[in-house]
Amino acid sequence: xxxxxxxxxxxxxxxxxxxxxxxxxxxxxxxxxxxxxxxxxxxxxxxxxxxxxxxxxxxxxxxxxxxxxxxxxxxxxxxxxxxxxxxxxxxxxxxxxxxxxxxxxxxxxxxxxxxxxxxxxxxxxxxxxxxxxxxxxxxxxxxxxxxxxxxxxxxxxxxxxxxxxxxxxxxxxxxxxxxxxxxxxxxxxxxxxxxxxxxxxxxxxxxxxxxxxxxxxxxxxxxxxxxxxxxxxxxxxxxxxxxxxxxxxxxxxxxxxxxxxxxxxxxxxxxxxxxxxxxxxxxxxxxxxxxxxxxxxxxxxxxxxxxxxxxxxxxxxxxxxxxxxxxxxxxxxxxxxxxxxxxxxxxxxxxxxxxxxxxxxxxxxxxxxxxxxxxxxxxxxxxxxxxxxxxxxxxxx
Numbered sequence: 001x002x003x004x005x006x007x008x009x010x011x012x013x014x015x016x017x018x019x020x021x022x023x024x025x026x027x028x029x030x031x032x033x034x035x036x037x038x039x040x041x042x043x044x045x046x047x048x049x050x051x052x053x054x055x056x057x058x059x060x061x062x063x064x065x066x067x068x069x070x071x072x073x074x075x076x077x078x079x080x081x082x083x084x085x086x087x088x089x090x091x092x093x094x095x096x097x098x099x100x101x102x103x104x105x106x107x108x109x110x111x112x113x114x115x116x117x118x119x120x121x122x123x124x125x126x127x128x129x130x131x132x133x134x135x136x137x138x139x140x141x142x143x144x145x146x147x148x149x150x151x152x153x154x155x156x157x158x159x160x161x162x163x164x165x166x167x168x169x170x171x172x173x174x175x176x177x178x179x180x181x182x183x184x185x186x187x188x189x190x191x192x193x194x195x196x197x198x199x200x201x202x203x204x205x206x207x208x209x210x211x212x213x214x215x216x217x218x219x220x221x222x223x224x225x226x227x228x229x230x231x232x233x234x235x236x237x238x239x240x241x242x243x244x245x246x247x248x249x250x251x252x253x254x255x256x257x258x259x260x261x262x263x264x265x266x267x268x269x270x271x272x273x274x275x276x277x278x279x280x281x282x283x284x285x286x287x288x289x290x291x292x293x294x295x296x297x298x299x300x301x302x303x304x305x306x307x308x309x310x311x312x313x314x315x316x317x318x319x320x321x322x323x324x325x326x327x328x329x330x331x332x333x334x335x336x337x338x339x340x341x342x343x344x345x346x347x348x349x350x351x352x353x354x355x356x357x358x359x360x361x362x363x364x365x366x367x368x369x370x371x372x373x374x375x376x377x378x379x380x381x382x383x384x385x386x387x388x389x390x391x392x393x394x395x396x397x
Contacts, residue, residue: 001029001354002029002030002354002355003028007030007092008031008032008090009022009026009030009092010035010093010094011033011094012035012094013096013124014041014096015042015169016059016166016169016173017096017124017168017172017176019034019064020170020173021173021174021180022067023066024173024347025092026067027346027347027356028351028356029354029356029357031068032066033090033368034064034068034070035072035074035083037073037074038393040365041060041365043057044056046059055364056336056339056364061336061361063362064363065334065360065362068368069363070369070392071366071393072391072393073390073391074107075105076390078386080105080107082373082386082392083107085377087115087116091119092120093107095107095122095124096124096125098125099129099130099134099135102123109121117192117193118191118192120180120193121193122176122179122196123196124198124199125197125199126138126143127200127201133201138199138201140167140168143204144162144163144167146201146204148212149208151222152211152222152231153224153228153230154224154229155225155228156223156224158228167204168204171207172198172199172200172203175198210233225284226281227280227288230249235272235276235277236277236283236287237250237252237253238252239284240313241287241291242292243291243292244294246295246313247296248291249310249311249313250287250303250308250309252276253308253309254308255267255271255283261302264286264287300312330345330348331343331345331346332344332346334358335361342361346358364395365393366393369394
């Protein structure tokens with residue numbers, strides 16, 4: 001039994017942020033019903049990095065495990081009535097429609113809370129529910145660009161540096177996940193549901209708490225320099241450095257200690273605070289030249305012996321085979337009926353008494369429509385009638 005066993009989530013979200021948040025709830029035991037069109041969610045029909053699955057593509061597969069699929073036409077009166085029946089017995093409703101769409105569909109918080117006052121309703125958006133940007137698309141890279149974070153690393157004069165993952169989507173998903181847990185705790189104490197609003201712009205801004213405070217409180221400008229420092233607000237040397245056979249990370253070591261290890265005498269008399277800022281590019285460049293002389297393994301061994309913060313630069317193959325990653329059980333494996341053996345990151349939080357687990361992989365479109373509606377009190381004849389009318393899809397074809 002997962003820690004959220006007994007709670008039902010209606011997941012009406014698409015793309016990454018909403019489905020990822022709902023999947024995390026499912027990993028903890030919640031009964032997550034993915035409410036999608038009779039043709040399947042949009043994400044089912046686009047490839048991820050060019051990767052295609054058998055019947056479920058990789059992107060959808062990665063974000064929708066531990067869910068059941070209910071395929072229904074919410075634009076029809078019968079489909080909308082069906083959803084309202086499910087709302088009555090659900091605990092969480094999650095959607096990331098563009099602002100205004102939920103109200104047009106009649107599934108906004110004001111409407112659904114009248115049906116179920118205990119409902120925790122999560123609304124996710126790109127920029128907020130109103131304001132001057134309300135109609136703009138909330139896409140990850142666009143929000144990264146707005147966030148200021150792209151200018152916190154890299155060289156002056158070179159293009160902004162984007163994250164190597166869908167960072168804004170992921171952070172927004174975590175915010176929604178945390179919001180659901182907090183709202184459910186409030187409901188356990190008071191018996192009342194509430195509206196939880198999450199937007200991607202605030203999500204990416206608030207994780208930069210330290211950086212933005214250095215700017216707003218400390219008055220330090222966000223100034224990139226000539227060398228590719230990994231962060232404008234951290235002293236040199238800080239970044240990825242080429243060795244004779246690869247790259248390693250070096251993170252703001254004591255300059256005297258680093259100078260002794262790499263044989264750079266000029267570092268021996270430098271001050272960690274004053275010189276690491278005023279001579280940042282010089283320090284970076286000298287470190288870069290010295291580190292080309294040995295292999296990554298040699299430098300890592302020498303630096304770790306001297307208690308200098310350092311580490312390897314991995315690709316995905318290296319990450320998967322890392323001893324600590326294997327020890328942690330970071331990746332889980334399970335069998336999927338159409339996609340075969342699945343290996344993917346698991347749930348990162350450990351619970352001693354209510355561990356997460358994979359009950360099912362990502363569902364086929366409408367795979368659980370009959371099951372979910374039967375639980376809601378619909379008899380076989382009514383389900384067949386809805387199927388024949390095109391209101392629902394039951395996955396048989």
